[in-house]
Amino acid sequence: MLPAGNLIGRCSFFEGECMKAKQYFEDALRAGLNRMELPWPDKALIEPPRERKFGDYSANAAMLLAGPAKKKPRDLAEAIAAELRAHDAEGQFERIEVAGPGFLNVTFAPGFWHGILADVSAAGTGYGASDQGHGEHVQVEYVSANPTGPLHIGHGRGAALGDSIARLLKKTGHDVSCEYYINDAGRQMRILGDSVWLRLRQLAGQDIPDLEDFYRGDYIKDIAARVHRQYPDILNMPESQAIDICFREAVDEILAGIKQDLRDFRVGHDVWFSEKSLVDAGRIDEAFADLAARGLTFEQDGALWFKTTEFGDDKDRVLRKSSGELTYFASDIAYHHDKFKRGFDRVIDIWGADHHGYVPRMQGAVTALGRQGALTVILVQLVSLLKDGEQVAMSTRAGKFETLADVVAYVGADAARFLFLSRKSDSPLEFDLELVRRKSMDNPVYYVQYAHARVHSMLAKAKDAGIAPAASGAASLAHLSTPEDLEICRQLERFPDVVASAAQALAPHVVSHYLSELAAALHKYYTQHHVLSAGAEVAAARLLLLSCVATTLAAGLDLLGVSAPERMDQVSEDAVPTAG
RNA sequence: GGGCAAUUAGCUCAGUUGGAUAGAGCGUCGGCCUCCGGAGCCGAAGGUCGGGCGUUCGAGCCGCCCAUUGCCCA
Numbered sequence: 001m002l003p004a005g006n007l008i009g010r011c012s013f014f015e016g017e018c019m020k021a022k023q024y025f026e027d028a029l030r031a032g033l034n035r036m037e038l039p040w041p042d043k044a045l046i047e048p049p050r051e052r053k054f055g056d057y058s059a060n061a062a063m064l065l066a067g068p069a070k071k072k073p074r075d076l077a078e079a080i081a082a083e084l085r086a087h088d089a090e091g092q093f094e095r096i097e098v099a100g101p102g103f104l105n106v107t108f109a110p111g112f113w114h115g116i117l118a119d120v121s122a123a124g125t126g127y128g129a130s131d132q133g134h135g136e137h138v139q140v141e142y143v144s145a146n147p148t149g150p151l152h153i154g155h156g157r158g159a160a161l162g163d164s165i166a167r168l169l170k171k172t173g174h175d176v177s178c179e180y181y182i183n184d185a186g187r188q189m190r191i192l193g194d195s196v197w198l199r200l201r202q203l204a205g206q207d208i209p210d211l212e213d214f215y216r217g218d219y220i221k222d223i224a225a226r227v228h229r230q231y232p233d234i235l236n237m238p239e240s241q242a243i244d245i246c247f248r249e250a251v252d253e254i255l256a257g258i259k260q261d262l263r264d265f266r267v268g269h270d271v272w273f274s275e276k277s278l279v280d281a282g283r284i285d286e287a288f289a290d291l292a293a294r295g296l297t298f299e300q301d302g303a304l305w306f307k308t309t310e311f312g313d314d315k316d317r318v319l320r321k322s323s324g325e326l327t328y329f330a331s332d333i334a335y336h337h338d339k340f341k342r343g344f345d346r347v348i349d350i351w352g353a354d355h356h357g358y359v360p361r362m363q364g365a366v367t368a369l370g371r372q373g374a375l376t377v378i379l380v381q382l383v384s385l386l387k388d389g390e391q392v393a394m395s396t397r398a399g400k401f402e403t404l405a406d407v408v409a410y411v412g413a414d415a416a417r418f419l420f421l422s423r424k425s426d427s428p429l430e431f432d433l434e435l436v437r438r439k440s441m442d443n444p445v446y447y448v449q450y451a452h453a454r455v456h457s458m459l460a461k462a463k464d465a466g467i468a469p470a471a472s473g474a475a476s477l478a479h480l481s482t483p484e485d486l487e488i489c490r491q492l493e494r495f496p497d498v499v500a501s502a503a504q505a506l507a508p509h510v511v512s513h514y515l516s517e518l519a520a521a522l523h524k525y526y527t528q529h530h531v532l533s534a535g536a537e538v539a540a541a542r543l544l545l546l547s548c549v550a551t552t553l554a555a556g557l558d559l560l561g562v563s564a565p566e567r568m569d570q571v572s573e574d575a576v577p578t579a580g
Numbered sequence: 581g582g583g584c585a586a587u588u589a590g591c592u593c594a595g596u597u598g599g600a601u602a603g604a605g606c607g608u609c610g611g612c613c614u615c616c617g618g619a620g621c622c623g624a625a626g627g628u629c630g631g632g633c634g635u636u637c638g639a640g641c642c643g644c645c646c647a648u649u650g651c652c653c654a
Contacts, residue, residue, distance in 0.1 A: 100600045356584055357652040439619065450619050458616050513594060527621040568619065
């Protein structure tokens, strides 16, 4: 959990007085307890109560202090409440009450909440930003699919998650680099080269049976045909040379396709790191030497072993087989060794959940390298693809929706991303193509985008009518006094906290849930309070409030990599299905 | 056989250092457009938080056992 000091630091981002409600209450409470010569309890919590009727924020301090002070929790709470009331010179609190077993509940005055609008207006879409990361150098590695075929929908989930986590970390003051690790060395790559070579010869009329263990997607056939066109005499070359050409061409083409798919999904990596370059540059040996210097490797049966049992693994692992071949583990160690040598304070890897057994080993390796705790592995559970409630087979040969590109073309990047980022990464996800594609209320992404578009529609109408939003400090804000006005202010005030905790937990779904709630508050407001016909002064105040909602929605959607359209007909276009 | 996760409303899911009557969307049923976009709003019904035991003032959350499901490893 964040120390309280961070909250103050975050507020310094804005000019003037810190308007954070939670912090304001905490400061007042601390001061009050101090005057009463009571300590601040270690487990003191200040949080919004579950039910609105209990006020804006609730503190459990009296319950924690009652025991040691030998007083009844409620009596002590009353005494603290009286102390707080006596010192609320600025009248920021509307109500200070004691409830239940001894909760201390406060409700802020409307004027306090109106101050939030100044924060949002001043920050614009930068609202919610902070420096809690203090420029920490963080690397996020994600997708990193083997370049043996196009990305599938599971990769899409990892891509959306990694990209959004990077956005969250940037927003909270981290120095972030996004990386894709290209596994272009090793056995899978040999199989890829062999697969293309085999198809090429088959296409040339040679009667060769399929291999048991090779890539058989149609894209292999396409690549083989192209390679043959490009190298007409390839069949006359020495086989090793021909296979090498097949391999290089295949990797280049598949990788280009992967990059295109990610671009279409609005995911961008800063660094594409080649495993082969790691091997070629001798980095593997460097890492081995590092481990050997720490006495953590040994030779046995002609193989090189790493003593992972010293770090909690259930057995030691091989780094280099007796045949001289390197294991995946070996290059992964070298890769992470390299990451830390590049100066990252913290490294985040996003992996498919089927690799979970690999996590302790990798953590052990990082510890062995002297960087315990610097690696965070996020596991992403499987995505099951449905169409009208029925499972779509995911095998390479099955239906036409197996690739990420097809799915994105069918439902649109916004809808796909929002769904991916609406769920905790460690729970399996159902992705129903028809549901996600639907432009209706069962689709949360449109609900949120519509809220944003609704505000902009009103702002445009207001402009035509010559009504401008009020200035953030205007006296007319006093008109924002209904429960719906204040509810929206409260929601807006939460946003920086939401961003901070989402970044800390590396959990973008916290943001998407928040956005749904803010959108709901906006839609409710829209139905209950007419803006443009409410009289010039009221209209101006309400326009300011709603434009702050739009700003915050846009800031939040940006963290998810989802567009914030000003008109809904602008989003429907990229959801139009491709031919067929 | 061992390990990692998951289990919350009919469905899909939130609920993070243990706190007040467990929430949302969809679906179902019933309401709301002479007015800023109805892609919306309001209301109702719907729960043994998989089961059991324990820890304590208090457990969806922590511990142990069991069940089911998924994955990893031998």
